[in-house]
Amino acid sequence: MTFARYSERIEGLHYLAGKMELSGSRVRRYLMQELFCTSQKVLESNLDIVQNALELLNDKRFNNGIMQLRHLFTQVHDIRGTLDALRENRVLDEVELFEIKYFAALCRDFITLLGTLGFKHENLQSLQKTFDLLDPVGNGMVSFHLYDAYSQALSQARKLAKGIDPEKETDRWNDARDRIREEELAVMKRLSSELSPMHIVLQDNFDRIARLEIWFAKAALAKRYGMVRPRIATGPDRFVFQAEGMINPVIADTLKSVNRVFQPVSISLESGPCLLTGANMSGKTVVLKTLALIQALAQFSFFVPARSASIPLVKDVFLVIGDKQDQYRGLSSFAAEMLELDRIMARIRGGNKVLVLADEPARTTNPAEGAAILCALVEFLDRHKTMSLISTHYGDLGLSCRKLRVSGFDSTQVKGRLDPLMMNQHMNYSLIEEKEESVPMEALHIARLLGVDETFIQSAQQYVKNTKK
Amino acid sequence: MPFVDQIVRCGSLSVVGLGKNTGKTECLRYVIKRLSEMQKVVAVTSIGVDGERTDQVTHTAKPDIFLDRGMYFTTAASYYLEKRFDAEICHVGEHTTVLGKMVTARALERGKMILAGPSDTVSLREWIMQIPKRFHVDVCLVDGAISRLSPASPVVTASMVLATGAAYSPHMKTLVEKTRYVYDTICLPRAPEDLVKKLEGITNGVRAVTPQGDVTEPIAGQALLSEQVRQVLEKCGDRLYVPGVVSNILLKALGERKNASETELYIRDFTRIFAEPRVFYTFLRKGGRIFQLYKTNLLAVCVNPVSPDGVRLDSGQLVDKIQQAIEVPVYDIKRMEK
Numbered sequence: 068m069t070f071a072r073y074s075e076r077i078e079g080l081h082y083l084a085g086k087m088e089l090s091g092s093r094v095r096r097y098l099m100q101e102l103f104c105t106s107q108k109v110l111e112s113n114l115d116i117v118q119n120a121l122e123l124l125n126d127k128r129f130n131n132g133i134m135q136l137r138h139l140f141t142q143v144h145d146i147r148g149t150l151d152a153l154r155e156n157r158v159l160d161e162v163e164l165f166e167i168k169y170f171a172a173l174c175r176d177f178i179t180l181l182g183t184l185g186f187k188h189e190n191l192q193s194l195q196k197t198f199d200l201l202d203p204v205g206n207g208m209v210s211f212h213l214y215d216a217y218s219q220a221l222s223q224a225r226k227l228a229k230g231i232d233p234e235k236e237t238d239r240w241n242d243a244r245d246r247i248r249e250e251e252l253a254v255m256k257r258l259s260s261e262l263s264p265m266h267i268v269l270q271d272n273f274d275r276i277a278r279l280e281i282w283f284a285k286a287a288l289a290k291r292y293g294m295v296r297p298r299i300a301t302g303p304d305r306f307v308f309q310a311e312g313m314i315n316p317v318i319a320d321t322l323k324s325v326n327r328v329f330q331p332v333s334i335s336l337e338s339g340p341c342l343l344t345g346a347n348m349s350g351k352t353v354v355l356k357t358l359a360l361i362q363a364l365a366q367f368s369f370f371v372p373a374r375s376a377s378i379p380l381v382k383d384v385f386l387v388i389g390d391k392q393d394q395y396r397g398l399s400s401f402a403a404e405m406l407e408l409d410r411i412m413a414r415i416r417g418g419n420k421v422l423v424l425a426d427e428p429a430r431t432t433n434p435a436e437g438a439a440i441l442c443a444l445v446e447f448l449d450r451h452k453t454m455s456l457i458s459t460h461y462g463d464l465g466l467s468c469r470k471l472r473v474s475g476f477d478s479t480q481v482k483g484r485l486d487p488l489m490m491n492q493h494m495n496y497s498l499i500e501e502k503e504e505s506v507p508m509e510a511l512h513i514a515r516l517l518g519v520d521e522t523f524i525q526s527a528q529q530y531v532k533n534t535k536k
Numbered sequence: 537m538p539f540v541d542q543i544v545r546c547g548s549l550s551v552v553g554l555g556k557n558t559g560k561t562e563c564l565r566y567v568i569k570r571l572s573e574m575q576k577v578v579a580v581t582s583i584g585v586d587g588e589r590t591d592q593v594t595h596t597a598k599p600d601i602f603l604d605r606g607m608y609f610t611t612a613a614s615y616y617l618e619k620r621f622d623a624e625i626c627h628v629g630e631h632t633t634v635l636g637k638m639v640t641a642r643a644l645e646r647g648k649m650i651l652a653g654p655s656d657t658v659s660l661r662e663w664i665m666q667i668p669k670r671f672h673v674d675v676c677l678v679d680g681a682i683s684r685l686s687p688a689s690p691v692v693t694a695s696m697v698l699a700t701g702a703a704y705s706p707h708m709k710t711l712v713e714k715t716r717y718v719y720d721t722i723c724l725p726r727a728p729e730d731l732v733k734k735l736e737g738i739t740n741g742v743r744a745v746t747p748q749g750d751v752t753e754p755i756a757g758q759a760l761l762s763e764q765v766r767q768v769l770e771k772c773g774d775r776l777y778v779p780g781v782v783s784n785i786l787l788k789a790l791g792e793r794k795n796a797s798e799t800e801l802y803i804r805d806f807t808r809i810f811a812e813p814r815v816f817y818t819f820l821r822k823g824g825r826i827f828q829l830y831k832t833n834l835l836a837v838c839v840n841p842v843s844p845d846g847v848r849l850d851s852g853q854l855v856d857k858i859q860q861a862i863e864v865p866v867y868d869i870k871r872m873e874k
Contacts, residue, residue, distance in 0.1 A: 091630070144630045162613045162639055165625040212624035212644065225622065229645070244620045 068383070070367055071099035077386055079317045079360040083369075086291070086316075087284040088137070093145040094284075097277040104366050105380055107299050113368035114296050116188045120286035121370070123184055132184045133283075139176055140280045143273075146170055150273060153266040158252075159259045165211040167262060167269065168201035170194070172209045174272050177279075188282065189275040192268050200261060213251045217258070221250035285369050292316050294370035297361075300379040308336040308362070308422070308454060312374030315357040319372075322491075330496045331374065334358065334471070336456060340448040342466065343458040343498075345473030346509035350496045351458040352388070354473075355424040358456060359386040362422050379454065380420075385411045387425040401431040408444065415451050423448065423455035430460070438464060463504050472501040476509055485516040539835040539865060540570040543675055543695060546833060548664050550680035550690035550697075554718060557703035559840030559869060564679055565602055566838075566869045567697070571675055572604050579608035579640075579667045581653030582679035583660065583690065600648035601679060608671055610640045610663060611651045621647025627670060631659075640667070651679060661692040691805040695833045696722070700858070701840030706847040708854060715837065716861040717813040721806040722834050727827035735777050735802060736829050742768050745775035745802065759786040769793065777802040787811040787819050797823025805830040837866045 074080035089095050104110050123129050149163040159167070171194035178191050202208070203216040215222035228243035288294065292314070300307055312331035319329035332354060345351050361371045365378040389404045398406070411423060429440035438461045445466050448455045456471075474495035485493070511531070515524050543549045551567065553560030564580075571578050580601060603609055608626065613636030616625075622644040629638035635652055654660040664676050680690030690696060698718065705711040727735070734751055741754025742764075755771040756764045760783045768776065769789055778786070782803055788811070790799050796819065803809065805828050809816065820826070839858060841849040851868045859866040
């Protein structure tokens with residue numbers, strides 16, 4: 068599946084793609100078409116390239132070269148139309164011939180610059196022959212016209228026309244111009260057929276330059292967000308996801324704009340389901356989204372936002388947030404969620420190793436059935452050893468699977484009424500292993516700190532006690 | 537003629553005709569000729585209107601521009617490929633328009649060509665900035681147009697020459713008045729720098745400028761219909777910014793307000809005013825003020841006393857009359873060439 072499809076599903080991918088320094092829609096299209104990679108060998112070699120690019124970005128000696136490289140990227144034009152024409156053996160016009168010549172000259176600049184930088188990936192092939200064909204006078208200029216040197220007949224026709232005054236002898240001049248046109252056309256035909264066999268190399272270089280730009284943009288993104296190279300999990304640990312100090316770049320950026328910092332979170336997941344509990348506003352959803360983002364980034368050959376990360380390769384990543392209402396099809400959020408889970412389970416039954424991240428599944432229906440659906444889902448994921456993290460507020464489910472809990476709310480620091488916007492200052496987002504069956508009962512406590520009416524809270528507390536009895 | 541030296545100092549010039557056959561092409565031709573006599577390298581383009589071979593303002597065929605050997609010019613690929621003289625392509629733009637990509641070429645011999653260059657203000661400004669960087673060009677010339685149909689404003693050039701003539705009005709008095717009116721709009725003062733910075737990025741929605749200098753959210757999409765104008769008047773306070781067209785009814789309504797003398801109207805540039813001279817002057821006479829975000833340096837007015845339907849005004853008298861009304865030099869190009 069392509070990056071474009073994933074960025075619709077996994078929050079944050081689209082955001083990061085937008086932060087990449089790409090010269091335009093031409094390159095962005097290449098990025099969007101990149102495929103989710105499940106081969107360890109390919110990923111390792113891709114990550115080598117990003118690392119190599121990052122080393123260059125970080126090396127002050129190459130500052131100048133990198134700036135030149137960025138400039139060169141902006142000079143590449145979208146010549147797909149011209150390349151198509153060449154492939155289909157059409158006759159190129161002067162503008163298209165210029166574009167080929169210009170592109171050949173650019174490739175020469177790229178080859179020289181990448182040589183200086185010592186960057187040995189996406190090697191471009193020399194287009195000197197192409198350039199020479201379009202530079203018959205050998206002056207090395209990128210400008211182009213149908214040179215006299217191409218044809219004696221053309222040269223003569225032009226000389227003839229020069230001797231005629233278009234105002235005085237209009238007809239004769241027009242005849243002479245038509246003659247020139249014919250000769251020019253003959254030259255264009257000849258050049259096009261000579262260029263045609265070169266279209267494979269031209270197209271290949273065109274693709275490679277776009278990919279080069281993406282490698283460097285991935286490296287620049289890694290530099291900007293302090294991302295690290297993910298270790299691809301192998302051997303006995305090949306089904307273990309381990310990330311130290313994960314950051315969610317989207318939220319980190321939002322917090323940064325109000326002078327706050329994202330608290331990095333560490334996690335380790337193994338085969339089978341794991342439940343994630345925690346008070347309201349404790350960042351459970353963020354953990355799920357960040358995990359999905361890191362997994363997807365790694366398999367699209369990006370560095371990941373964490374201090375260190377070991378990533379098992381999966382066939383697919385599913386992030387089920389449950390707020391998708393498929394209104395066009397008249398589905399409620401519950402129905403949309405159930406159908407999505409059903410699709411995911413079908414994939415898993417088909418024997419695919421996937422990562423499932425579900426946010427409070429079945430929360431939009433009654434608690435009795437909701438909890439039952441959750442238990443059945445956990446049991447299914449356990450049976451199929453599917454690596455998964457499922458957040459929930461349901462407690463006492465009687466499930467034996469692993470549980471993690473967000474450390475939670477530290478109310479000792481709160482003085483007076485709590486500003487909802489300052490909530491995250493009193494929250495410890497780190498994850499701890501939970502042995503208890505019950506879930507944190509902090510909802511009313513938090514509501515009180517938020518300044519919700521006291522009588523209302525007391526009334527609610529009474530109901531909690533009644534239920535417990 | 538002195539103004540050609542000024543063009544070189546400014547680096548860019550647009551030639552704008554007040555109407556069809558007012559001598560814009562002759563004027564441009566004259567400037568080109570003088571510049572090449574001075575050994576200056578010139579680049580020329582015309583404000584293009586996408587997909588149209590005819591001039592949107594006058595519905596006449598776009599005239600060919602004469603190009604001298606060594607001149608750079610920018611036009612759409614489909615026009616370029618029809619050329620009947622030798623030229624070399626030096627640059628091809630990235631974006632494709634209905635007429636193809638923008639081609640910048642250098643004439644290798646004398647020739648003529650239909651020019652259809654950048655069709656919006658941003659790309660036109662880009663052209664003026666990039667051309668001298670890419671090539672050794674001394675002066676960028678723009679064959680301009682004043683039209684509400686053209687999103688590109690010639691005001692992006694550092695200087696301007698206005699062409700007017702008998703074809704614009706056959707009566708000398710009216711012609712002088714009409715020319716003076718356009719001159720007065722061109723001379724409207726530039727807005728203070730801090731406001732220019734705040735407003736230049738805003739290209740849609742009529743907005744109020746508060747006494748503290750803050751720009752509000754749009755109070756109306758535009759102010760062309762009486763309902764919209766009423767809405768604008770209700771909410772705009774004393775200072776308002778109209779990024780689009782300043783219509784006759786808006787300016788009229790502003791002039792009729794009690795607080796007309798306190799009113800400050802901010803516009804992008806003079807080409808956005810589409811009001812009757814009477815309405816314009818009433819507004820100013822009542823004490824209202826108009827400021828432009830972009831102001832160009834008007835170097836000269838060129839007159840063409842002859843119109844194609846046979847009107848022939850007295851050249852000397854016409855030059856004198858217009859000269860009395862405005863404060864930049866007035867020339868009859870044809871008479872000077874003789």
